[in-house]
Amino acid sequence: MSTVDQPFPTHEIRERFGFWKRSYAMLLKEFIQLRRDRVSFAMIIIIPVMQLLLFGYAINTTPHNLPSAVLIQEDSDLARSVLKALENTAYFRFLYEVHDVDDFDNLLKSGKVLFGVEIPRGFERAVRRGDKPALLVAADATDPVAASAALGSLGMVVQTALKHDLYIGAPPEMPFEIRAHARYNPAASSSLNIVPGLVGTILTMTMLIFTALSVTREVERGTMESLLSMPIKPVEVMFGKIIPYVLVGFVQAFLIIGIGVGLFGVPVLGNLVLLALLSTLFITTNLSIGYTISTVVQNQLQAMQMSMMFFLPSILLSGFMFPFAGMPAWAQYLGEGLPLTHYLRIVRAIMLKGATMQNLRYDALALAVLMLIAMTIAVTRFRRTLD
Amino acid sequence: MNGTTGNGIAIDVKGLTKSFGGREVVHDLSMQVKRGSIYGFLGPNGSGKTTTIRMLCGLLTPDSGEGTCLGYDIRRDAERIKRQVGYMTQRFSLYQDLSVRENLEFVARLYGLRDARAAARDMISRLGLSGREEQLAGELSGGWKQRLALGACTLPNPQLLLLDEPTAGVDPKARRDFWNEIHALAADGLTVLVSTHYMDEAERCHEIAYIAYGHLLAHGTVDEVIAKSALTTYTVTGEDLNGLAAELAGKPGIDMVAPFGTSLHVSGRDVAALEATIAPWREKSGLHWQKSSPSLEDVFIELMSRSRDNFQ
Numbered sequence: 079m080s081t082v083d084q085p086f087p088t089h090e091i092r093e094r095f096g097f098w099k100r101s102y103a104m105l106l107k108e109f110i111q112l113r114r115d116r117v118s119f120a121m122i123i124i125i126p127v128m129q130l131l132l133f134g135y136a137i138n139t140t141p142h143n144l145p146s147a148v149l150i151q152e153d154s155d156l157a158r159s160v161l162k163a164l165e166n167t168a169y170f171r172f173l174y175e176v177h178d179v180d181d182f183d184n185l186l187k188s189g190k191v192l193f194g195v196e197i198p199r200g201f202e203r204a205v206r207r208g209d210k211p212a213l214l215v216a217a218d219a220t221d222p223v224a225a226s227a228a229l230g231s232l233g234m235v236v237q238t239a240l241k242h243d244l245y246i247g248a249p250p251e252m253p254f255e256i257r258a259h260a261r262y263n264p265a266a267s268s269s270l271n272i273v274p275g276l277v278g279t280i281l282t283m284t285m286l287i288f289t290a291l292s293v294t295r296e297v298e299r300g301t302m303e304s305l306l307s308m309p310i311k312p313v314e315v316m317f318g319k320i321i322p323y324v325l326v327g328f329v330q331a332f333l334i335i336g337i338g339v340g341l342f343g344v345p346v347l348g349n350l351v352l353l354a355l356l357s358t359l360f361i362t363t364n365l366s367i368g369y370t371i372s373t374v375v376q377n378q379l380q381a382m383q384m385s386m387m388f389f390l391p392s393i394l395l396s397g398f399m400f401p402f403a404g405m406p407a408w409a410q411y412l413g414e415g416l417p418l419t420h421y422l423r424i425v426r427a428i429m430l431k432g433a434t435m436q437n438l439r440y441d442a443l444a445l446a447v448l449m450l451i452a453m454t455i456a457v458t459r460f461r462r463t464l465d
Numbered sequence: 466m467n468g469t470t471g472n473g474i475a476i477d478v479k480g481l482t483k484s485f486g487g488r489e490v491v492h493d494l495s496m497q498v499k500r501g502s503i504y505g506f507l508g509p510n511g512s513g514k515t516t517t518i519r520m521l522c523g524l525l526t527p528d529s530g531e532g533t534c535l536g537y538d539i540r541r542d543a544e545r546i547k548r549q550v551g552y553m554t555q556r557f558s559l560y561q562d563l564s565v566r567e568n569l570e571f572v573a574r575l576y577g578l579r580d581a582r583a584a585a586r587d588m589i590s591r592l593g594l595s596g597r598e599e600q601l602a603g604e605l606s607g608g609w610k611q612r613l614a615l616g617a618c619t620l621p622n623p624q625l626l627l628l629d630e631p632t633a634g635v636d637p638k639a640r641r642d643f644w645n646e647i648h649a650l651a652a653d654g655l656t657v658l659v660s661t662h663y664m665d666e667a668e669r670c671h672e673i674a675y676i677a678y679g680h681l682l683a684h685g686t687v688d689e690v691i692a693k694s695a696l697t698t699y700t701v702t703g704e705d706l707n708g709l710a711a712e713l714a715g716k717p718g719i720d721m722v723a724p725f726g727t728s729l730h731v732s733g734r735d736v737a738a739l740e741a742t743i744a745p746w747r748e749k750s751g752l753h754w755q756k757s758s759p760s761l762e763d764v765f766i767e768l769m770s771r772s773r774d775n776f777q
Contacts, residue, residue, distance in 0.1 A: 304558035304617075307522055308575045309547045463543075464524050 117380040144228055144403045146193035147174035149182040154202035160213065164195065169228045182216075186261060188437035189423050192218045192403055193228065205253045212257040219260035220426045221271055224401030229258045262430045270345075273338035274425040275398045277331055277357070278418045282364050282392050283385075285327050289368030290381040292319045293460070298377060303464065312460035316453065320365045327361035328354075335429075347432030353425070356438065359445050360421040366452035367417070373459040392418040420444045475500045475625050475656035476521060478532025478539065483516050483525060490516045492679040494530070498658055498672075500624075503651050505670030506660035509769055513679040514660040515555060518627045521658070522552045535624050548576070551618030555629040557610050561603025565594055565613055568602050569620060576621035584620060592616045608639030615643065619650065626650065628659040632666065644669050664762045675765055677772040683764075691764055696720075697739055698732040698759040703752035718742045721767050732763050 148161055164170050170193055176182050185191045196214035204211035215232060217225040233256055263270045293315075296302040305315070335353075338344040346353070368385065375381045393399055395409055396418035402410065413419045420441035427433035435442070476498035483491040491513040498504045506514050519525040521534050523543025531538070537545045559568045569585035578584045589598055592612050597605070602613060611631055618626060628647075632640045644666065651657055651671075659670070667673050667687065674684035683690045701709065706729040710722045713731060718738025723730045733739035747754050759767075 299561070300554070300556045300558045301560055302558075303524065303554045303556075304552070306524055307547060307550070307552040307554075308572065309544060310575055463526055464519060465526055 117375060117383060143171040144169055144193050144224065145191045146170040146172050146195065147176060147182060147185045147191040148172050149176055149179065149194060149196040151177070151199045152197055152201050156202040156205060157197045160197070161195065164232075170195075184437070186216060186218055187427070187431050187433055189218070189427055189433075192221070192224060201254070208253070210253065210255050212255045215256060215258045217258065217260050218431075219263040220430045221397065221401050222260075222263060224403055225260055225263075229260070232256050232258065270342075270430060271426070273334070273342050273344045274429045275422055277334045277338075277425050278360065278396070278421040279393060279398050280334060281327055281330060281357075281361055281421075282418050283389055284330060285323060285361055285364035286368040286371070286385045286389060287382070288323045288326065289319060289365045290371040290375075290385045291378050292369060293372035294375055294378045294381050306462065306464065312457045312462060315460065316366075316369055316456055320362065320369060323365050324358060324361050327365070328358060331357045331361070338429075344429060346429045348428035348434070352435055352438075353428045356421075356424050356428070356442055356445070359442065359449070360417055360424070363417045363445050363449035363452065366449050366456060370452045370456040370459065373456050373461070392416050395419070397422050414444070415448070417445055417448050420448075473500045474498070475502075476504075476532070476534050476658065478521070478534075479530060481517065481520055481527045481530035481532065483513075483520060483528050490679050491520070491527075494676070494679070494681050496674055496681065496684065498656060500656050501651060501654050502671040503647060503657045503659065503669070505667045505673040506658060506676065507662070507667055507673055507765060508660075508676035512677045514676055515629055516679075517676070518552070518629050518658070518660065521546075522550050522627055523547055524552075548621075549624045551621065551623035551626045553614050553618045553626070553628045553631050555633070557602075557614060559602050559610075559614060559617055562601060564599045564601055565589065565605070566598040568613065569617060572617045572620050578621060588616045588620050608635050611635050611639070611643065612646075615646065619655075624656065626655060626657045626659075628657065630660050630662065632661065632663065640666075664760070664765075667761055675768055677769050680772060682768045682772055687761055691759060691761060694759065694764040694767065695734055696732050696759040696764055696767055697734070697736045698730055698757050698763055699739075699743065700725075700755050700757045701729040701731060701746075701752055702727060702755075705751075709746065709752070713743070713746075716742045721763065721770065723763070723766060730760070730763055732759055732767060734767075 146164075150157065161172060165172060172195075173191060174181075174185055176185070182194055182196070186194055194216040196216065198211060198214070201211055201213070215229065217229055219225040293302070296305060335344075335346070339346060367388065371384045371388070372381055375384055391412065395405065395413040396402070396416050397413065398418065402413060402419065405413065423441045424433075424438050424445075427438060431437075474497055476496065478497075479495045481491055481494040482489065494513070494517060506517070508514050516525060520527050521539060523539065523546050526540065531540065533539065534546050535549050539546065560571070563571065566585050566589065569588050570581045573581035573584040589595055592615075594609070594613065594616075597609070602610065605613060615628075615631065618628075626647075632643055635643065640663075647657055647659065648669075659666070661667060670687075672684065672686055673690060675682045675690065683693060685693065706724060706727075710724060710729055713719050713722050718733045718735050718740075719731060719742055720734055721730070721732040723732075731739070731743060733742075743754070746752060
């Protein structure tokens with residue numbers, strides 16, 4: 079009841095095992111903190127498990143079901159047999175059958191197919207005559223891994239298939255010639271593939287982290303309280319935090335592409351303005367996602383961890399490291415939800431194939447949709463009070 | 466312009482209650498603050514002062530209770546309240562990595578002041594910060610930080626200032642300057658609600674309220690609060706006051722024994738019991754007893770110890 083100053087109680091200090099006792103106290107403290115920090119705690123488990131699963135199952139350098147198109151200029155039994163044989167390898171899946179060269183080229187250019195098989199006019203007759211006609215296989219070699227593995231298997235596969243199909247007794251040699259044409263990247267140089275890919279990957283990483291820390295930093299430095307007591311709306315906070323970094327991202331993209339062109343000789347065949355516009359869209363999408371992370375997490379450590387959790391699948395499932403078409407369907411669906419997947423298609427198509435907006439509208443739309451989703455979540459998640 | 470109540474009441478709330486994680490931090494709090502007055506908000510750490518202030522300016526939503534701040538409903542019109550209220554947080558919450566000028570311009574722009582640069586410039590000279598405009602806020606001393614924070618929250622010409630322990634950790638000279646500034650602002654018609662631990666600051670307020678464990682225990686002018694406490698206090702001077710304190714503590718009628726420098730304050734609500742208990746010591750040589758009116762601090766410490774018994 080009364081408050082009288084008492085002398086401080088003194089206790090005997092025991093020095094024995096002091097090191098261990100203090101270490102134990104520290105360990106206990108850290109453990110309690112960690113247990114209360116659920117996101118960090120979950121990450122300790124999720125990150126290795128996710129890596130294991132992704133590397134174990136999703137990543138497959140042997141392509142299969144590569145989306146393909148066939149340009150048929152002759153409808154013959156032999157042509158059908160060849161196609162069937164190709165499809166039976168499970169490397170190819172024929173999605174389009176076209177009769178016009180322009181349609182064929184557009185399918186390749188827009189990235190709807192990675193392979194095209196052209197069966198020329200008079201093919202069957204030429205084979206029977208023993209003229210060894212050419213079967214043209216056009217591959218989108220902007221992704222050399224996917225293209226070369228499939229191309230390499232072509233000859234053997236077709237020959238084996240045709241033995242049963244066409245002749246009694248094996249022919250002494252290939253009855254026709256397969257003329258493979260690695261489009262857009264004839265030398266199958268991987269820097270042509272990797273430099274545009276790096277633009278997307280680096281932008282993803284840096285943009286995410288910039289904004290992922292933005293809101294939590296305010297909270298941790300105590301400035302959020304003052305900010306919230308002032309008349310500013312969540313959308314305003316968001317734009318205020320995103321827009322400066324669009325410029326940062328733009329400079330980064332410019333540098334990477336500049337070095338790619340200057341040092342690696344990567345061509346920019348398409349329109350630079352289009353590339354700049356779609357890059358800006360991609361940058362903004364990533365910043366929105368980073369900002370969304372920031373509004374969801376409690377502190378900067380969680381923000382970093384969640385950024386990594388988003389970044390990792392971006393690298394693995396976007397087609398940056400491994401051919402997109404080689405992944406199982408579920409991984410491809412996941413990949414479609416990542417901005418990097420769409421941007422890689424855009425940046426590779428513009429730089430290496432000279433694609434136009436017409437070819438890329440699906441990927442551009444996907445980026446815009448992802449951006450709007452992220453922004454909507456961020457604005458609704460932004461806490462306007464300290465409750 | 467300022468909502469519906471033009472009757473000279475700036476803050477009028479009833480039954481505010483707020484819990485965090487099942488622990489009630491503010492319980493059924495009602496208060497009225499007159500326009501143009503300086504209202505002191507006192508209470509021990511963790512008593513709910515900050516939570517109450519945050520509910521008043523829309524940073525926290527009360528679990529129950531209602532009321533108005535500048536005539537605006539504290540639940541529905543938080544955005545309008547924010548425009549007319551300057552809130553100075555307990556912890557320095559301007560940007561440490563921004564300069565004095567940049568911070569003020571940021572605030573001025575957030576509130577949509579027409580000429581943010583001019584507003585910041587005027588505030589800098591009013592604060593006496595000229596010459597330090599380009600210094601980073603994080604590099605300012607405690608007193609200057611606090612002046613800057615006050616400047617930032619008065620910049621958009623608010624009707625009401627909510628100051629949460631503005632003078633904690635500030636030297637006496639800076640504290641005095643700060644209070645002179647607050648009185649000058651109140652004289653201009655600004656309402657100020659200020660929370661503090663310091664008794665001398667409480668005595669500089671027009672009205673005070675004492676809150677402990679989320680309960681509003683006393684309010685009114687300083688004299689009213691002292692009178693209402695019905696506390697009788699004896700001031701003892703002499704030898705071995707520590708020994709005396711230990712002997713008196715807990716005896717019937719003794720509610721509080723507290724040393725004040727070379728004297729000891731012995732207080733109790735029940736005058737008869739108090740006087741009966743101290744009678745033997747009053748005869749003792751070497752001790753000088755004098756009946757005095759309790760200080761505000763006596764009243765608050767007594768309120769606090771009483772409320773601890775009631776609510777904990």
